[in-house]
Amino acid sequence: MSDKKNIQVCFTADQFSKYSDGKSTVVVVDVLRATSVISTAFMEGVKAIIPVQNLDEALSFKGKEGYIIAAERNAKPIEGFDYGNSPFHYINADVIGKTLVLTTTNGTKAIYNAKDHKVITASYINIDAVANHLLDEHNNIIILCSGWKGVFNLEDPIFAGSLATLLLSSGKYDSNCDSLFASRQLMNNSNGNIFKFLSESSHRKRLKSLNMENDTRFCLAPPVKSTIIPILEGSKLVIL
Numbered sequence: 236m237s238d239k240k241n242i243q244v245c246f247t248a249d250q251f252s253k254y255s256d257g258k259s260t261v262v263v264v265d266v267l268r269a270t271s272v273i274s275t276a277f278m279e280g281v282k283a284i285i286p287v288q289n290l291d292e293a294l295s296f297k298g299k300e301g302y303i304i305a306a307e308r309n310a311k312p313i314e315g316f317d318y319g320n321s322p323f324h325y326i327n328a329d330v331i332g333k334t335l336v337l338t339t340t341n342g343t344k345a346i347y348n349a350k351d352h353k354v355i356t357a358s359y360i361n362i363d364a365v366a367n368h369l370l371d372e373h374n375n376i377i378i379l380c381s382g383w384k385g386v387f388n389l390e391d392p393i394f395a396g397s398l399a400t401l402l403l404s405s406g407k408y409d410s411n412c413d414s415l416f417a418s419r420q421l422m423n424n425s426n427g428n429i430f431k432f433l434s435e436s437s438h439r440k441r442l443k444s445l446n447m448e449n450d451t452r453f454c455l456a457p458p459v460k461s462t463i464i465p466i467l468e469g470s471k472l473v474i475l
Contacts, residue, residue: 269342
């Protein structure tokens with residue numbers, strides 16, 4: 236009998252109920268940009284991150300000692316918040332020891348939908364650390380792509396293909412999931428230049444129209460790597 240574990244890929248936050256089993260480890264991915272921001276904020280010294288569903292909930296933390304609040308809707312930062320959803324907002328910022336309260340269009344929803352599982356977040360910044368942790372843990376895995384407002388978009392499945400390839404190459408995992416197969420095909424088709432491959436994608440165009448190309452480059456080919464794995468404990472992401 237094989238002791239190989241199973242990997243699945245779910246393409247959008249709204250589809251997660253079809254994959255949810257209460258036992259698998261869920262890896263939430265919103266590579267442009269929420270999980271890249273989460274990785275960056277922890278690298279820059281944030282103590283914990285509270286992902287919340289709506290703007291009012293985030294605003295309820297405004298001005299509280301030790302808290303900073305950040306929001307994004309339709310890729311744009313929201314007035315009245317300390318930060319938006321750009322990794323550059325956190326680099327060399329006054330965030331050490333603070334708790335970040337974050338709400339985004341897609342990523343924080345995906346985290347919320349998976350909250351009954353063990354949840355970790357992944358980006359290209361911490362992909363190697365995440366893969367090594369998952370290999371050590373050797374549990375069934377669901378890679379949860381955040382998507383865009385409930386529908387498929389391209390960059391998260393490409394990341395899922397990157398992560399799944401690292402895991403499958405270990406020989407510890409199997410998959411008969413078509414979404415995973417498609418994710419690996421997309422990754423292979425990008426030929427190692429995801430930025431170029433995504434040039435026609437909806438979210439890359441959206442960020443480009445908002446002059447956020449530097450964010451896209453940073454998230455897809457980060458100049459930094461992190462060994463930090465954010466894990467959801469109760470309502471907070473903390474460092475594993």
